[in-house]
Amino acid sequence: MAEAGNDVRTILAGHPERSGRLAGKVAIVTGAGSGIGAETARLFDREGAFVVLAGDRPEDIAAVAAELSGEAVAVPADISDPHQVARLVDEAHWQFGRVDVLVNNAGIVLSADILSTEPEQWDRVFAVNVRGTYLCIRAVLPGMLAQGSGSIVNIASVAGHIGLHRRAAYSASKGAISALTRQVAVEYAGSGVRCNAICPGTIDTPMVAQAISLAPDPEAFRAELHARTPIGRIGVPRDIANAALFLASDESSFVTGTEVFVDGGLVAR
Numbered sequence: 085m086a087e088a089g090n091d092v093r094t095i096l097a098g099h100p101e102r103s104g105r106l107a108g109k110v111a112i113v114t115g116a117g118s119g120i121g122a123e124t125a126r127l128f129d130r131e132g133a134f135v136v137l138a139g140d141r142p143e144d145i146a147a148v149a150a151e152l153s154g155e156a157v158a159v160p161a162d163i164s165d166p167h168q169v170a171r172l173v174d175e176a177h178w179q180f181g182r183v184d185v186l187v188n189n190a191g192i193v194l195s196a197d198i199l200s201t202e203p204e205q206w207d208r209v210f211a212v213n214v215r216g217t218y219l220c221i222r223a224v225l226p227g228m229l230a231q232g233s234g235s236i237v238n239i240a241s242v243a244g245h246i247g248l249h250r251r252a253a254y255s256a257s258k259g260a261i262s263a264l265t266r267q268v269a270v271e272y273a274g275s276g277v278r279c280n281a282i283c284p285g286t287i288d289t290p291m292v293a294q295a296i297s298l299a300p301d302p303e304a305f306r307a308e309l310h311a312r313t314p315i316g317r318i319g320v321p322r323d324i325a326n327a328a329l330f331l332a333s334d335e336s337s338f339v340t341g342t343e344v345f346v347d348g349g350l351v352a353r
């Protein structure tokens with residue numbers, strides 16, 4: 085947290101005025117070094133937010149931050165570690181005096197059915213996807229409650245809603261994020277803090293590229309991913325960033341506890 089007497093207006097006065105759909109909002113985006121998180125950071129920056137990019141590879145988040153307006157900061161953090169998460173949120177408060185938006189995007193996938201999932205692998209998926217989401221929400225909430233406003237956007241998945249092959253731990257972890265989203269939304273609805281989730285379908289990112297490369301027939305698997313999506317293509321990171329922008333902004337001020345499916349119709353079929 086910012087030091088007592090370190091007035092928010094004083095801190096933000098040191099930064100230029102920003103314009104856009106997130107003008108002047110301070111947004112933490114986790115997993116901002118690649119894929120959906122990097123695209124969300126770029127869009128939020130263009131829409132006037134002060135973006136704090138978090139990720140476990142310092143060079144990746146620094147490279148994305150270097151593309152942005154100069155008002156963005158990169159803060160290395162492994163979101164499964166409470167001390168690193170506390171430092172991340174402290175740094176955001178130190179730099180900008182507040183946190184208005186948290187995008188819980190960092191996550192890992194494990195391509196394995198339940199029989200081939202080792203307990204240590206299960207625990208790691210839950211440590212990053214579920215514990216990491218919980219830790220980040222827990223760290224930003226006191227500031228959001230004190231200021232009486234905030235928007236939390238959790239990146240869940242269609243995998244939390246439909247059965248997919250070889251996604252035992254991942255699907256369970258994403259279902260937990262959906263449940264936590266509703267719980268946080270209801271708990272703090274009267275305090276000005278909103279919490280929503282986005283459920284992406286298949287999105288063309290390094291995570292999916294890796295899953296494709298591990299398939300027995302990568303090209304056939306890629307074609308299958310396109311074909312199983314009713315819209316006829318897999319998504320791009322900007323599809324998810326656009327939904328995150330709406331949920332982060334005041335345009336969604338009456339929206340809490342819901343999930344936005346950005347999946348090309350996958351779950352509707």
Ligand code: NAP
Nearest residue numbers: 115118119120140141162163190191241284286287289291
């Ligand atoms: P990605 O490119 O692999 O992005 C995930 C990011 O999270 C990476 O930058 C990764 O950094 C970071 N990360 C992983 N563990 C972390 C940790 N412990 N602490 C901090 N950062 C960590 O994949 P993506 O597709 O953009 O995924 C973003 C989110 O969307 C994930 O939550 C994923 O489950 C969700 N999602 C994706 C899809 C899809 O089809 N792509 C579908 C549904 C949901 P390192 O690589 O350096 O570890």
